[in-house]
Amino acid sequence: MTSEFDLIRQHFTRATTHTDLAVGDDGALLRVAPGMQLVVSTDMLVAGTHFLPDADPADIGWKTAAVNISDMAAMAAQPRWITLALALPAAEVDWVARFAEGFAACCAAFNVDWIGGDTTRGPLNLCATVFGEVPVGRAVLRSGGSAGDDIWVSGQPGLAALGLQALLGQRELAGEARTSCLAALLRPQPRVALGLALRSVATAMLDVSDGLLGDLQHILERSGCGAQLEEVALPLAPVLAACGDAQAARDALLRGGDDYELLFCTPSTQRDTLQALSDKLALPLSRIGCLVEGEGIVLCRQDGSREALAGRGYDHFGKPGGN
Amino acid sequence: MTSEFDLIRQHFTRATTHTDLAVGDDGALLRVAPGMQLVVSTDMLVAGTHFLPDADPADIGWKTAAVNISDMAAMAAQPRWITLALALPAAEVDWVARFAEGFAACCAAFNVDWIGGDTTRGPLNLCATVFGEVPVGRAVLRSGGSAGDDIWVSGQPGLAALGLQALLGQRELAGEARTSCLAALLRPQPRVALGLALRSVATAMLDVSDGLLGDLQHILERSGCGAQLEEVALPLAPVLAACGDAQAARDALLRGGDDYELLFCTPSTQRDTLQALSDKLALPLSRIGCLVEGEGIVLCRQDGSREALAGRGYDHFGKPGGN
Numbered sequence: 001m002t003s004e005f006d007l008i009r010q011h012f013t014r015a016t017t018h019t020d021l022a023v024g025d026d027g028a029l030l031r032v033a034p035g036m037q038l039v040v041s042t043d044m045l046v047a048g049t050h051f052l053p054d055a056d057p058a059d060i061g062w063k064t065a066a067v068n069i070s071d072m073a074a075m076a077a078q079p080r081w082i083t084l085a086l087a088l089p090a091a092e093v094d095w096v097a098r099f100a101e102g103f104a105a106c107c108a109a110f111n112v113d114w115i116g117g118d119t120t121r122g123p124l125n126l127c128a129t130v131f132g133e134v135p136v137g138r139a140v141l142r143s144g145g146s147a148g149d150d151i152w153v154s155g156q157p158g159l160a161a162l163g164l165q166a167l168l169g170q171r172e173l174a175g176e177a178r179t180s181c182l183a184a185l186l187r188p189q190p191r192v193a194l195g196l197a198l199r200s201v202a203t204a205m206l207d208v209s210d211g212l213l214g215d216l217q218h219i220l221e222r223s224g225c226g227a228q229l230e231e232v233a234l235p236l237a238p239v240l241a242a243c244g245d246a247q248a249a250r251d252a253l254l255r256g257g258d259d260y261e262l263l264f265c266t267p268s269t270q271r272d273t274l275q276a277l278s279d280k281l282a283l284p285l286s287r288i289g290c291l292v293e294g295e296g297i298v299l300c301r302q303d304g305s306r307e308a309l310a311g312r313g314y315d316h317f318g319k320p321g322g323n
Numbered sequence: 324m325t326s327e328f329d330l331i332r333q334h335f336t337r338a339t340t341h342t343d344l345a346v347g348d349d350g351a352l353l354r355v356a357p358g359m360q361l362v363v364s365t366d367m368l369v370a371g372t373h374f375l376p377d378a379d380p381a382d383i384g385w386k387t388a389a390v391n392i393s394d395m396a397a398m399a400a401q402p403r404w405i406t407l408a409l410a411l412p413a414a415e416v417d418w419v420a421r422f423a424e425g426f427a428a429c430c431a432a433f434n435v436d437w438i439g440g441d442t443t444r445g446p447l448n449l450c451a452t453v454f455g456e457v458p459v460g461r462a463v464l465r466s467g468g469s470a471g472d473d474i475w476v477s478g479q480p481g482l483a484a485l486g487l488q489a490l491l492g493q494r495e496l497a498g499e500a501r502t503s504c505l506a507a508l509l510r511p512q513p514r515v516a517l518g519l520a521l522r523s524v525a526t527a528m529l530d531v532s533d534g535l536l537g538d539l540q541h542i543l544e545r546s547g548c549g550a551q552l553e554e555v556a557l558p559l560a561p562v563l564a565a566c567g568d569a570q571a572a573r574d575a576l577l578r579g580g581d582d583y584e585l586l587f588c589t590p591s592t593q594r595d596t597l598q599a600l601s602d603k604l605a606l607p608l609s610r611i612g613c614l615v616e617g618e619g620i621v622l623c624r625q626d627g628s629r630e631a632l633a634g635r636g637y638d639h640f641g642k643p644g645g646n
Contacts, residue, residue: 026397027364032355041350044408046445074349085367085450122369123446
């Protein structure tokens, strides 16, 4: 049987470009540039909750890195380093090799050095901790929004939720629709370039991991505001619109997690900037509403009616047995 | 049912003293002092492998922090910050409260800010990532030893292994012997003060988590040396000596893991320094042998005979089903 140390050496030791010491000692060594704050985030992924047990390990690897790197984007930070600790039920070399390949591919795509980690035997569990840099005081927090700010979201949230339904056999999807929804679910693209570009623009920001409404609620609580959303402005992806179930489409858009798009607020003076940024990044940016005095989320329909929306997002413990 | 966010807020949000932003956003913000390297280490703990499933959650919490902080000591770094990600099978508030208490107590004991983390539902898993500071280029690595260096170990390795045997009902232990062995196992004391004091003294260092011989082997491989140990110099704790089983005592001392003592090498000119340090810290420091040209570990007995010792340590995958 392959030993732990051999496993680590073979698959988890990758070249680094901006790290003083990576794998092989009691700790890694790195240098934070002068004038920079270090941004730290950690995310733990578990089979059945964050990915299906039979998923391609390369996809699991990509996602483990991506959801962590996404947190750096959400802080307007440059992701720089990442560690990975994992528990495995057995030393399945093929699984580890493919997992490591996907994890390393995502790190490489965002110029993140994989600097070390830990391996142990146990029920499958993946825990990455990511480190980014941001000039001191320039991180975009959840707390900086004010009434009057525009609310924006990147991309087309909801595709990942639809992809999950397809994987679970709850929805028929074929062709390009299936491809794009599965890609959103299995290979999320952290919006790093967008996050960095928003450093001087956004007043509040986070990444949508638990659903648009639930995550918006976090901004509202931290910023002490309410929100008014315009139904007509919500970026309903064609594949969602075509799914033939308007309620499911809206639920996917507003409550589906796992898209890792950025949700952010900006002063209304910045609309031209955002349009230019959308063109430059070739990424849809939708102005979906604005922050208002008070609390709660109200959806304004085209017919002028208004609906109060519950902002509760996905909660790993609040929904027993939930996905 | 208590929600995830409530759980986190209640138990995992602690005051910090040297962190710009801790829990509550997509990432924590901290500043590394000018001229310092950041040292990063992560350790994942799993029930059945790193602690018994029915252990006191406060002890599990302490140990989760301690084994991570110990890695900072082993690098001669000042531990400063820590994150904690955990998977829990259910939202057991009492368990979480006691766990958090133990984790926070260890952090407080070593002036480490607990800056955030992640919580999810899944088989019990605890993953901490710890950050320390060391002046650039001053970390003590595993690779700096040379033939002729003395080999030292702190404390009395083997107590934790005996404690585990007692907990598993494999060995009778009573009174103070039981107390000290269980304390070594359940409440390990990271040797932070020793690690810092060795910054200008030790040529190579690590913490003994997998057994003295196995961890010594890591130093030997990295430093390109062999080792000669003197049996008479090994710090056989009185409780080990009194256990009535010489082979078991030696195994505990040489191969028992989980003591988190420091194993380090120094030039032989430093013996007075080490003696003074031992007195100052009220911590036994034992010179157990020296690095030699070549490879492998040889034990020299009092009668002049020599025994080659296998340096293989605890390997989570190499020993299927092993604890």
